[in-house]
Amino acid sequence: MSTVEEAYEHCALVTKEQARNFYYGIRLLPPDKRSALCAVYALARIVDDIGDGDLPPEAKLQGLADIRKSLGDLSASTDPVYVAVADAARRYPIPLGAFEELLDGVEMDVTGREYVRFEDLVEYCRCVAGSVGRLCLGVFGSKPEPEAPTYADELGIALQQTNILRDIREDLLNGRVYLPKEDLDKFGVELKVGEDGRLADDGGGLTALVHFSAARARDWYARGLKLVPSLDRRSAACCAAMSGIYRTLLDRIDEQPSLVFDRRLSLSGREKAVVAVRALTGIGR
Numbered sequence: 001m002s003t004v005e006e007a008y009e010h011c012a013l014v015t016k017e018q019a020r021n022f023y024y025g026i027r028l029l030p031p032d033k034r035s036a037l038c039a040v041y042a043l044a045r046i047v048d049d050i051g052d053g054d055l056p057p058e059a060k061l062q063g064l065a066d067i068r069k070s071l072g073d074l075s076a077s078t079d080p081v082y083v084a085v086a087d088a089a090r091r092y093p094i095p096l097g098a099f100e101e102l103l104d105g106v107e108m109d110v111t112g113r114e115y116v117r118f119e120d121l122v123e124y125c126r127c128v129a130g131s132v133g134r135l136c137l138g139v140f141g142s143k144p145e146p147e148a149p150t151y152a153d154e155l156g157i158a159l160q161q162t163n164i165l166r167d168i169r170e171d172l173l174n175g176r177v178y179l180p181k182e183d184l185d186k187f188g189v190e191l192k193v194g195e196d197g198r199l200a201d202d203g204g205g206l207t208a209l210v211h212f213s214a215a216r217a218r219d220w221y222a223r224g225l226k227l228v229p230s231l232d233r234r235s236a237a238c239c240a241a242m243s244g245i246y247r248t249l250l251d252r253i254d255e256q257p258s259l260v261f262d263r264r265l266s267l268s269g270r271e272k273a274v275v276a277v278r279a280l281t282g283i284g285r
């Protein structure tokens, strides 16, 4: 049993420890919004961790179903994460149904969904990341802008496409391929990790595919970032920092695709802090 205050403290700790990229943006929010976004993050983290964990698929699906049930009656739970999400949802118009979409997306991971067309991948990205964008928007609030949820959705989808490029090797080692089959075929790529532990790029098809996918992801950033002018200053800074860090990762991958062939690419703490400061001061937005 935890008080609401303790519940928020728990979520803040989880976010600080685990949101290695997004915390740089979240900390730019004023305290109330920061706490609410940490609650959203902590619940999304629980869902994601089930998907990425070591349990057998049936147990994962059961875990996801249990969360779905808890979401149906948030006030019944004494778990600090649900306590904090319930309070945040009372204070901000958080579209809780978006958590259900996140659950749908993680279920796709568990059941081993294949992505044949890019549109199939977009559907997955909308569930696992567009949903998070719309949850963030609930906390940010926006000036009257009917397209705001669409932009938030598109920004999340842009981030997820970046995440997929960053993690191609790691995902493949875990038996997951997110790059659509139609794109792999178009570039003559058969994803495999060689004996040296690197992604094979015989003939340069994978390099070309990464450039192609990065250019497409950039279009989604351009659309999603139309959200920023409709946000208040601190929410705009948070949004610009979160997307700026991922956008910088995308640029780096596009400059040198081989960076993601043998490891997970990340920015240094200093590089992320520079993006966050620029977001706060409005530079580069």
Ligand SMILES: CC(C)=CCC/C(C)=C/CC/C(C)=C/COP(=O)(O)OP(=O)(O)O
Binding pocket: 018, 019, 020, 021, 022, 128, 129, 130, 132, 133, 134, 136, 137, 151, 152, 153, 155, 156, 159, 160, 163, 227, 239, 242
């Ligand atoms: C409007 C708005 C703010 C839109 C953005 C929404 C958003 C933050 C979506 C998250 C999508 C994403 C790539 C999560 C990866 O989490 P992870 O835990 O794998 O990340 P990490 O590995 O980079 O730490």
